[in-house]
Amino acid sequence: MATIKIAFDKRADHRTKDKKFPLVLRVGHARKTRDIPFNLHLKEKQYDFSTGKITGIMNATRHTKRTRKIYSDVDLWMDEHAGEIKNWEIKKLKSEIERIFFKKSPSNSILNHGAVYLNRLRLEERFSTASSYEDALKALIKFRKSLKGEDDTVLIKTLFELKDGKLKVLDDYKDLDMEIKAMDYAFSKDFKAYMSNRYKSKNTPAIHLRSLQAIMNDAGKTYQDLKDHKPLSSIKKQSHENAPAPLSLEDINAIRKLELEARTPIWDTRNFLLFMFNNMGMNHFDMAILKRFQFNDNRIKYFRKKTIYEGDYFSVLQNEESLKIIGYYLNGQNDDEYLFPIIPESTTPERLHMVNNGKVKTFNKYAKRIAKLAGIEKKITTYTLRDTWTNIGLDMGIDIRKISSGLGHSSVQVTEKHYGKSVSEKILDEINAKITSS
Template identity: 85%
Template sequence: MATIKISFDKRADHTTKDKKFPLVLRIGHARKTRDIPFNLHLKENQYDFTTGKVTGILNAVRHTKRIRKIYSDVDLWMDEHASEIKYWEIKKLKSEIEEIFFKKSPARSILSHGAVYLNRLRLEERFSTASSYEDALKALIKFRKNLKGQDDTAPIKTLYRTEDKKLKVLEDLKELDMEIKAMDYAFLKDFKAYMSNRYKSRNTPAIHLRSLQAIMNDAGKTYSDLRDHKPLSSIKKQSHENAPEPLSLEDIMAIRNLELKPQTPIWHTRNYLLFMFNNMGMNHYDMATIKRYQFEDNRIKYYRKKTHYEGDYFSVLQNEEALRIIGFYLNGQEPKEYLFPIIPADTTPDRLYKVNNGKVKIFNKYAKRIADLADIEKKITTYTLRDTWTNIGLDMGIDIRKISSGLGHSSVQVTEKHYGKSVSEKILDEINAKITKVQSP
């Protein structure tokens, strides 16, 4: 049961030179205590714990009334909410009392709540999402540096340290942190302008703003005082339409026919490239993390990492080329070992996303060489295979609903958004051909 009492905080670092102590409301709950100061320093003989009377100072009667009222109100409130409070941590109880009875606005900083949100994502093993959200917070801190006239060009490796398996804001970044309520419309519009000037990709500002909005929305759901604070809701965060440069079937054949020395990095890259194409444009991360047990009965079975929490499960029957590629890498692995030698076996789950990003850069480097050798003028990256699979499917007249399902999109509208130009062109070409077709006499 939670308890309260009036007490002096006699810690040495809280005591004044003339031997005055802070008067505090001491909360006891779950075998822990916390103090809330009344912002009043008194000598021991200036407060009577029996009567609750303050004496010997200016406005003593007013202070006495205030302290008695707060004590009485908190005591009644705790009694009325006892059934709820017994499940709370003392930190929450203290925060509630401070906010309701001491009119103290709680600290709700963006980095602190960002840590809470990122911890939750990490527990859910949504490491790529956590990394993306931290990138948005890093961009915000660089903007804060810029506003303070500090160097904002140096990369920020991390914003947090890990303590007791939880993220804590780095000490040297606390001065750059800011209250969520202080992030108003004007500040965020300036932040968007800063990012638009800084990043080459036109989509980066929108991605970071959406990530920031997710953190702020979560804070609004967590803290009642932030429920109506939504400055990002009226700032446009639209993504620009993809401009994919997919390969043609002729390009794929040219890549297949290249004479490459076996067991070289470029040879492995071609194998991975063709494997992803043969598996509906599989994401590099999904391919890199396939375990041996996921290959069974000539099928690759996996949850798409980007949306696994939504239940995006795939079971893909492997064609002849994919089976031949898999055969190169079957070497008696244990069931839980990786099928492909891309990610080091000792990589911890929280580092998978970053390690894969490094492997993607290597893939893209050798993919460029493959394009040069095959006389392909288009840029080949890990995303190219997904666009290629989609485009070839649309060219073949496959129903967009089936294409959408293969891509793991939540709806056809998502597919149309990402591949809108390609879809529109093919539909218009088909309609135009039918309308303008010359009929035989």
Template identity: 75%
Template sequence: MATIKITLDKRADHTTKDKKFPLVLRIGHDRKTRDIPFNLHLKESQYDFSTGKITGILNATRHTKRTRKTFSDVDLWIDENEGEIKNWEMARLKSEIEQHFFKKSPSRTILNYGGVYLNRLRMEGRFSTVDSYESALKTLVKYRRHLKGLENKPIKTLYEIKDNKMLPLDEFNDFDMEIKAIDYSFVRNFKAYLINRTQSKNTPNIYLRSIQAIMNDAARSFQDLSNHKPLSKIKKQSFENAPAPITIEDINTIRNLELEPNTPIWHTRNYLLFMFNNMGMNHFDMAVIKRFQFEDDRIKYFRKKTHYEGDYFSVLQSDEALEIIKYYLNDQEDNDYLFPIIPNSTTPERLHRVNKDKVKLFNKYASRIAELVGIDKKITTYTIRDTWTNIGLDMGIDIRKISSGLGHSSVQVTEKHYGKSVSTKILDEINAKITQES
């Protein structure tokens, strides 16, 4: 059980020149002690430890009543909430007492709480979300640097992992800020800064939604932040990127392209065709397929982006896909990656970042392939997904089946992204019938 007492803090660095000591409420909990000062400095003779009486200073009687009342109120509160408090860490207990009985506003900074939230996601294995949310916090730090007129230099990471916690690096302390200081005006200016610095319409809103997720979690955790929601008034809508598919004829041209075996561009062509043969598989899903997931001519996997929703796939491999897989089978262990894209030694924390680098490499060589076969479009990992979908829609396959293959949470998600393509095809057919010459 937590304990409290009123005492003097006699540490040398807290002692005044005239031998006075801070009067503090000392908390004992979880084998730790912490002090909360009463903002009084007393000599040992000025405080009676047995009665709690203060003497020899201005307004001594009033200070005595205040400290006694605070002690009594905290003691009663601890007694009434003992069952809950026993599960708290010392930091939370001290913060709650400071807030409720000393009227001290707790420090809730965006980087500190961001570290708490991101560490929870890290423990859950949601490393891609951690990376995305940290990127948003990095832009916030860069904006704070901008406001101070400082150089906008790259940030590798904001945190260090120590004792299984994510702690902000000291170099960013000057750019941290209280969550309550992030108000509507600040957010509006931050959004304008993001729009001015990024080419993508979606990037500013992705960053804002990420920061909002961190602040919403803080609001659910702390009563004093429960009504602080400045981002709720800021528009953060998503803009769907227009699908940019290539045709089945383009795919066939890529299939027939003469390339020197075992070169980076040759491997990229293999990966491109494998993704196409697997319902426009995401590059990350392909990169982390392990040997044991290939069995009975099937690839079995959970889609990484939506695996929390239970998106499991078991895909029968086409002859082309089997030929590609056969090339890369080289007596791997069951837990080794099937494709030599990401090193087997890569830690789970680094998987997402390593894959981002590999995607850049894929896109580079895919664009080179497009040039070689005369495709006047930029080919990326998304192009393959859009192409698989577009060919299926052209063939008249039910959009519900297409949606299932894409791993979308609902048909509405598919329609939102590809609805314009469907509508365009329908309108073209109608217009052709109406305007045809008799």
């Protein structure tokens, strides 16, 4: 149960030269205490703990009334909200008392709380998610710059700096920050329109809006006055289905037959391309961070990084081609070293996704050359292999439930959402063929 009392903060470094101490409201909760100062320094004899009376200073009567009222109001408020408060941390309890009764409102700005949220993601080593959320905040700051008539095309490398193990907003962007409450429905609609005009991908605005909504929802759970502030909830964040351009099995075989000089970047790219395809369209990042110990008994065992929190674990028996590819790169690595020479061993966890993004660009560059050499007119990227594996499986008549399991989707409905057009076409073709042939 939370408690309060009026006390002196008698820490030596808080005592004044004339032996006065700060008068504080001492908050107790979950075996912890926090002090909220009344901004009064008194000698011990100037405060009567039995009556709450202050004497010996200017405006003593007014200060007595103020401290008594705050104590009484906080005590009543805590009693009325005891059910909620028992689930709070003391940091939140102190913050709420300061905001409501001491008029000390913390800056509930989108960048300040964004820093808190991103720091939490960093501690959970969800660096890729943190980067995606920061991209959304960058888009917001660019919109704010455009509203102020400033150049919104300047590259923003980062909005934060790391100080004492925590993210802090850089001074350059503090003037562009804004209170979360100021982000109303009209502002959100204008921001969405700005992004729709600025970004080529139709999905980017929806991705950024969902990221910002996650940050704002967390702020709503943190600060009482933001509990019902949800302007983004009524903004449509519909994803647009990207039309997949999968390769055919003939295309894959054409890539296999290419004569490429061994131990060159384009040769490596071909190996990685085929390895990803052979492993159910494995994500490039998942392949890049595979460790030596994850290859055992001719199997690759891994958690899909994108859905690791959903428990997506795979154990894939490697075919002859993949075993041959792995063999090219086995060089006596330790168990904790990377299986493939894609990401440098010295890369820190927080830079992994950034380094991988650079490697993806290299992959896509050489994949374009591979397509040209193989006479393939389709664009090949790291995403192509997942679509290719799925499409070939559907062509072969493999049950969509098995395809869904291989993709790591949470349900068949998710697979149908992503590949709905391909699935419906094949079903209709099959039905039509049976009917017309009769």
